[in-house]
Amino acid sequence: MLETLFASTLTDTLTLSTTLNVIFTSLIMGLFISIVYIKTQGRDGYSPGFTITLIMLPAIIAIIILLVGNNIAQAFSLAGAFSLIRFRSAPGNPIDISYVFFTLAVGLACGMGYIAYGIIFAIMLCVVMVILSITKYAKPKIRNMQLKITIPEDLDYQDCFDDILQHYTQSYKIQRVKTSDFGALFEIVYTLCLKEDINQKEFIDKLRCRNGNLSIVLNTEIINEKIYI
Incomplete structure (x- = not known):
């Protein structure tokens, strides 16, 4: 049968x-x-x-x-x-x-x-x-985010945002730094984890005041694995 x-x-x-x-x-x-x-x-x-x-x-x-x-x-x-x-x-x-x-x-x-x-x-x-x-197998309890900040070349990128990041995030790390516009601008890429109940607009406004109102991008999710078909 x-x-x-x-x-x-x-x-x-x-x-x-x-x-x-x-x-x-x-x-x-x-x-x-x-x-x-x-x-x-x-x-x-x-x-x-x-x-x-x-x-x-x-x-x-x-x-x-x-x-x-x-x-x-x-x-x-x-x-x-x-x-x-x-x-x-x-x-x-x-x-x-x-x-x-x-x-x-x-x-x-x-x-x-x-x-x-x-x-x-x-x-x-x-x-x-x-x-x-x-x-919810294998899903992390803490969601990492990616922050891209553009700054002018005369601003020291190594510690210029440390006080803001320490206040609004649980952890952060510089992932990549690259130049743009023939070296006139720097783009800093951070991997970070925001604290709970943080106002993201207030966080971005603080960064805008520091980087001269240049481009700021906050990606709410990082996909570490990429598959091409």
């Missing part, structure tokens, strides 16, 4: 009912993964376009696998067609990229006819994602 349940549903001849079954199952599982993604990433924010992509990807991969089948010539033809497309993507959140591979794997399972495997795989990984989100 179990062997029949987990066997491939595809036959040598591709029928309309089999194709529709695979496509609709892929879309349903993509929708399920997308809902789990929204629920687990809601606090950190997410792109609406990315959630739609999670729905479409399993069906797209399943269709490609159905078209290729065991035909080597068709496989090379599709590979050549996709090689003409130039994909561009900015560095993304590692969690988002893991969801992309997740949906690709589900689409492959459905396209090969192993729908039961795809359903079990999707449910198990979604349960894991929900558990990790609820337990």
Whole structure:
């Protein structure tokens, strides 16, 4: 019974009912993964376009696998067609990229006819994602921030903001210093952790008075890991 349940549903001849079954199952599982993604990433924010992509990807991969089948010539033809497309993507959140591979794997399972495997795989990984989100696994209790301050060249960057930073932050460290505008300006990059219940506008206003009202950028989250696809 179990062997029949987990066997491939595809036959040598591709029928309309089999194709529709695979496509609709892929879309349903993509929708399920997308809902789990929204629920687990809601606090950190997410792109609406990315959630739609999670729905479409399993069906797209399943269709490609159905078209290729065991035909080597068709496989090379599709590979050549996709090689003409130039994909561009900015560095993304590692969690988002893991969801992309997740949906690709589900689409492959459905396209090969192993729908039961795809359903079990999707449910198990979604349960894991929900558990990790609820337990806040590996999330630091203290959120680091990145501060970029532009100062004129005649201002000593080494200790000019120490008194302000000591008052408003729990810890801080100079991460990088670089020049701009042919050496007329310096850009200092700090990694810091603000104290609780600190007024960020007041903190930035203090810095503006010190750096001559030049550019100040406060990034509220630092992503240390970057993955390129």
